[in-house]
Amino acid sequence: MTETSPAISTHHRICPLCEACCGLEIQVSEGRVTRVRGHDEDVLSRGYICPKGAALKDLHEDPDRLRQPLIKRNGQFEPATWEEAYAEIELRLQAVQARHGRTSVAAVAGNPSAHKIGLMLYYPRLLKALGTRNIFSAATLDQMPRHVVSGLLYGHWMSVPVPDIAHTDWLLVLGANPVASNGSMWTVPDFRGKAKALQARGGRLIVIDPRRSETAALADEHHFIRPGADTFLLLGMLHTVFEQGLVRPGAAADWIDGLDSVRKAVQPFPPHAVAARCGIPAETIVRLATELATTPRAVLYGRIGTCTQDFGSLSTWLIDLLNLLTGHLDQIGGALFPKAAAFAANTVGAGGRGRGVALGRYASRVSAAPEVMGELPIACLAEEIDTPGEQAVRALITIATNPVLSAPNGERLSKALGQLDFMVSLDIYLNETTRHADVILPAPSPLEDLHYDVPFPQLSWRNHARYSAPVFSRPAGQPAEWESLLRLAAIAQGAQGPQDSAVLDEQLFADELKRLPPDLADAARTASGHLKGPDRLLDLALRLGPYQLDLAQVQAAPGGLDLGELQPRLPELLRTADGRIPLAPAVLLQDLQRAHAALAEAPPDFMLIGRRDVRSNNSWMHNLPILAKGPQRCTLLVHPEDARRLGLSEGGQARLSRSGQPDTALQVPVQLSAAMMPGVVSLPHGWGHDHAGTRLSLASERPGVNLNALLDEQRRDPLSGNSVLSGVAVTLTPAESMIRRSS
Numbered sequence: 017m018t019e020t021s022p023a024i025s026t027h028h029r030i031c032p033l034c035e036a037c038c039g040l041e042i043q044v045s046e047g048r049v050t051r052v053r054g055h056d057e058d059v060l061s062r063g064y065i066c067p068k069g070a071a072l073k074d075l076h077e078d079p080d081r082l083r084q085p086l087i088k089r090n091g092q093f094e095p096a097t098w099e100e101a102y103a104e105i106e107l108r109l110q111a112v113q114a115r116h117g118r119t120s121v122a123a124v125a126g127n128p129s130a131h132k133i134g135l136m137l138y139y140p141r142l143l144k145a146l147g148t149r150n151i152f153s154a155a156t157l158d159q160m161p162r163h164v165v166s167g168l169l170y171g172h173w174m175s176v177p178v179p180d181i182a183h184t185d186w187l188l189v190l191g192a193n194p195v196a197s198n199g200s201m202w203t204v205p206d207f208r209g210k211a212k213a214l215q216a217r218g219g220r221l222i223v224i225d226p227r228r229s230e231t232a233a234l235a236d237e238h239h240f241i242r243p244g245a246d247t248f249l250l251l252g253m254l255h256t257v258f259e260q261g262l263v264r265p266g267a268a269a270d271w272i273d274g275l276d277s278v279r280k281a282v283q284p285f286p287p288h289a290v291a292a293r294c295g296i297p298a299e300t301i302v303r304l305a306t307e308l309a310t311t312p313r314a315v316l317y318g319r320i321g322t323c324t325q326d327f328g329s330l331s332t333w334l335i336d337l338l339n340l341l342t343g344h345l346d347q348i349g350g351a352l353f354p355k356a357a358a359f360a361a362n363t364v365g366a367g368g369r370g371r372g373v374a375l376g377r378y379a380s381r382v383s384a385a386p387e388v389m390g391e392l393p394i395a396c397l398a399e400e401i402d403t404p405g406e407q408a409v410r411a412l413i414t415i416a417t418n419p420v421l422s423a424p425n426g427e428r429l430s431k432a433l434g435q436l437d438f439m440v441s442l443d444i445y446l447n448e449t450t451r452h453a454d455v456i457l458p459a460p461s462p463l464e465d466l467h468y469d470v471p472f473p474q475l476s477w478r479n480h481a482r483y484s485a486p487v488f489s490r491p492a493g494q495p496a497e498w499e500s501l502l503r504l505a506a507i508a509q510g511a512q513g514p515q516d517s518a519v520l521d522e523q524l525f526a527d528e529l530k531r532l533p534p535d536l537a538d539a540a541r542t543a544s545g546h547l548k549g550p551d552r553l554l555d556l557a558l559r560l561g562p563y564q565l566d567l568a569q570v571q572a573a574p575g576g577l578d579l580g581e582l583q584p585r586l587p588e589l590l591r592t593a594d595g596r597i598p599l600a601p602a603v604l605l606q607d608l609q610r611a612h613a614a615l616a617e618a619p620p621d622f623m624l625i626g627r628r629d630v631r632s633n634n635s636w637m638h639n640l641p642i643l644a645k646g647p648q649r650c651t652l653l654v655h656p657e658d659a660r661r662l663g664l665s666e667g668g669q670a671r672l673s674r675s676g677q678p679d680t681a682l683q684v685p686v687q688l689s690a691a692m693m694p695g696v697v698s699l700p701h702g703w704g705h706d707h708a709g710t711r712l713s714l715a716s717e718r719p720g721v722n723l724n725a726l727l728d729e730q731r732r733d734p735l736s737g738n739s740v741l742s743g744v745a746v747t748l749t750p751a752e753s754m755i756r757r758s759s
Contacts, residue, residue, distance in 0.1 A: 121146050275341075664748075
């Protein structure tokens, strides 16, 4: 008798686990994933894969991943049918709305939402139905300064210039670690390979960071900088550009206003005045500015470290000014604006001008924090719940988020969640946040869902369009996430009883067509009307996009469509009201006064920064075997000389507290590292899996500690509302002193 081997099928997918969005080749046999590797023919990543991509198998098979709805009864979660879950939400959410009004409901979305087209396209429908201003997301934890500056300068939040790494000859990376992240607000898989190619053609990579990171180890040059001092370094560099007559706006010259205002604003910040605050010699600041200005193809890139600090918006603004005023904005080899095939506002309508953006259209109830991009700072969520008042938040909807671990002072937020009248979560895990929910609606596995990236082609190193069909069918009865969002939107609008998601989707499509001129609406109805859900909205967006594609074309290309290298786009990408680039927005000039006052401040003895690990992007990844294996990653990196002075040793325990707040302390394992700047310690965020009532079996075996427990939720960049997560003054002592004090 001849035995036959099980049939193997091959599927091509876009990895949904980080911003690199790598193309994967997934082999399946007898209904199980047998192999995951990089897809060599993928037009964006060309075969590159990091450990997260291989972890899709672990995620799909994780026994802790929720597969049916849960309803909390008498304090315990019980399995429920989907209709039982929707009925519970209808009963309790509508009751809160009736008693306390629509503003009593809040919504929070996490960064995994950005990787799901169903959530990206249908979540706004839910928000509109809720009619609340209490909208929060993870954007105010790491990236809102970038959106603020893009909006003010170019007219839209998502008009983000990214390095043209394929052609640049001089790349300065400030406060970022793209070897670990493969880009942040910059989709650039295999950054290491591209950086080596830059060096092979004679280019230089310079890194400025308080830690000699993985990217710094690859660089031609690395400089330590005091955490939170990026603004002062950038001011010193910009002062040099003016002082040495190196201002050459190049491609942007015909579209800028406010050059003299910028010149005047940076006068108080010469390199010799900022050097001590930065920890970088004045001559180095001058040299870096001169090299940037005089290298024909050069670019400056900054990210997490430049955003998660007291001057996040100022730092981001100064990065763009340096690129622009040295002639590298919208220039080959400099910083270019991607042109996405779909969903990009800077490709829609007549190019060159638009509505622009507005900041602070309303403010949060308790702290009066200004709205940005339709959102309030997530650090304000706890106070909006636990501070009494007529407009206090009484119900919450969370989507793919775990702010108890990711937001500052998670302990306060955790207690506040326990005070809600009702909470519903759309999530794949029972985690530190969703344990407070009354109803949990699980998402399907990523391998059971279609995939098209909505935001990341707008940030990509190369223009492209890629689509992934589901590898597996959803289990019987499991709705897609977009269907759940439509059901929730109907409930929020007062609908009673079961609702047909197909009918609701038809209504949404009809609403989309109303936004088009009649002739375009008729054509879109004919072309896309036979589709449904995200496929239909994607087909419509592709047809209306700059390349005039359609869904069938993208589906027919397993490796995606290569739409070419980035090209200059000024002035057509501008969406400012007057079609100009205002170099000196009043709110940024005003905030410079705050920086000037802080220039003379003496740095504290120790400052805390976070760090990124290639195996740890979101907290739930700590529950996946392929990513959790290996050494403990939640360690405190301490310079050996600092450790010697403090009596700390490798593998020992330290007591870490925020300066002035000795009652809130963490006991952390010490890892000696000469890669740290003396006086700076580093602890990764997203850990602390020791809460009761969660179902993260593997993560709880090595829970780590929650960095954000030390952080002040009231400390924010005033323009963007972004939390200050880096450059925090801390006190560090041997853990034995904590034991003696408590005994």
